Amino acid sequence: MKFICNTKELSNACNNVMRAVSAKVTIPTIEGILIECGSNTLSLTGYDFEFGINTIMSVDVIEPGAIVINAKVLCDIIRKLDNDDITIETNSNSVSLSCGAAQYNITGIDAEDYPELPSVNNGKKIELSQSLLYSMVSQTLFAVADSESSKPVFTGLKFEIRNDEITMIGVDGYRLAIRKESINYNGEDLDFVVPKKTIRELIKLFNLEDDSKVSISISKRHIVFEVDNYSIISRLLDGEFIEYNAAIPKETTTTVLINTQDAIDCIERTLPVIENNQKNPIRCLFDNDQMRVSTVSSLGRVINYTHANTSGARVEIGFNSKFMLDALNASDVDQVKIQLVGPVSPTVIKPIEGDNFIFLVLPMRLKNENQG
Structure with a gap:
């Protein structure tokens, strides 16, 4: 195998693909990037048995072939080279890289040993714009549980696709985020849950200025996102x-x-004296056209107010400040509606009109202490 390409373009592609290379499983093959040359195209693949990234780029191919190169070594080498063309050539499992005055010889791995990526050839297909997908993810991914969650399915973002509507749902046991949007879709109903890591890596590849389409193929066990010249x-x-x-x-x-x-600012002013969100919840009082936020810890105490249009019963309720701020920051509207059913029921945050997003935050029990 032998090819010549632009160093900067190759470095960018390798760094993106490397994010799918295993950092936990010490198997030399999947610690590497699979490099395959066809006729004037170069394919780069990273895969850790659960998540993979592939990209195809145009290069000057002198001799087709394939090899696996340790991802960290390859990326570190290319990152330090000048922005010239690089020539990569293999002889058996020996790899030579030359760029300007720099020359490297490293050991590769037989491409035959690289695992085959799952196929989604007969999967159901939908298309969404990058901006829509990014917006929906931004308003739901914060509520998806981290990997230490006791229920693995909650570590993913749920997609529900029905006639002309897509819904995304994130939940972690303490909060819930729901985002709906109308789309042009009249196929069969689809329900699937995509790991949080996959979604995070997907949106890193988005170019929102271009806002091209994301093609999504779904099978029973796997999903493929195609964005620009990348496949995840x-x-x-x-x-x-x-x-x-x-x-x-x-x-x-x-x-x-x-x-x-105003609500975000009011809560953020309590943060300097919060030591631990679980031990020091914020105390929110909604009454008399006012939102009053206070907290107390060994560092001190704070009380802050902001205007709010309150109707109904007076409510004093405790929250994890991070959970409330995450929900408010994810709201893409100037004003929100907060709906309460007393101090022990979930609190709903939604737009003033409609329900294209709904956030739920569970309250925290407050100690019976005077916080002023």
């Missing part, structure tokens, strides 16, 4: 997902209309 393949998560609609309170005793940024 991932396993889907199995398991029983929460009946999220049942978690939304059916009644409201207190409704608060508030400027989103």
Whole structure:
């Protein structure tokens, strides 16, 4: 195998593909990037048995072939080279790289040993714009559980696709995020859960200025996202997902209309004296056209106010400040509606009009202490 390409373009592609290379499994083959040359194209693949990234780029191919090169070594070498053309050539499992005055000889691995990526040839297909997918992910991924969650299916973002509508749902046991959008789709109903890591890596490849389409192919066990000249393949998560609609309170005793940024600022002013969100919840009092936020810790105490249009019963309720801020920051509207059913029921945050997003935050128990 022998090819010549632009060093900067190759470095960018290798760094993107490297994010799918295993950092946990010490198998030399999957610690590497699979490099395959066809006729004037170069394919780069990283894969850790659960998640893979592939890209194809145009290069000057002198001799087709394939080899696996340790991803860290390859990326480190290319990153330090000048922005000239690089020539990569293999002889058996020996790899030579030359760029300007720099020359390297490293050991490669037989490409035959590289695992085959799963196929989604007969999968269901949909297309979404990058901007829409990015917006929906930004408003739901924050609520997806991290890997230490006791229920693995909650470490993924759920997609529900029905006639002309897509819904994404994130949940971690303490909060819930739901985002809906109308789309042009009239195929069969689809439900699947994509790992959080996959979604995070996918949106890193987005070019929102170009806003091209993302093609999505879904099979029973795997999903492929195609964006620009990249393909991301991932396993889907199995398991029983929460009946999220049942978690939304059916009644409201207190409704608060508030400027989103004012609410964020009011809560953020309590942060300097919060040592631990679990030990020091914020105390929110909604009453008399006012949102009053306070907290106390060994570092000190703080009380802050902001205007709010409150109707219904007076409510004093405790929250993890991070969970409330995550929900408010994910709201893409100037004003939000906060719906409460007393101090022990989930709190709903949604737009003033409509329900294209709904956030639920579970309250925290407050100590019976005077916080002023």
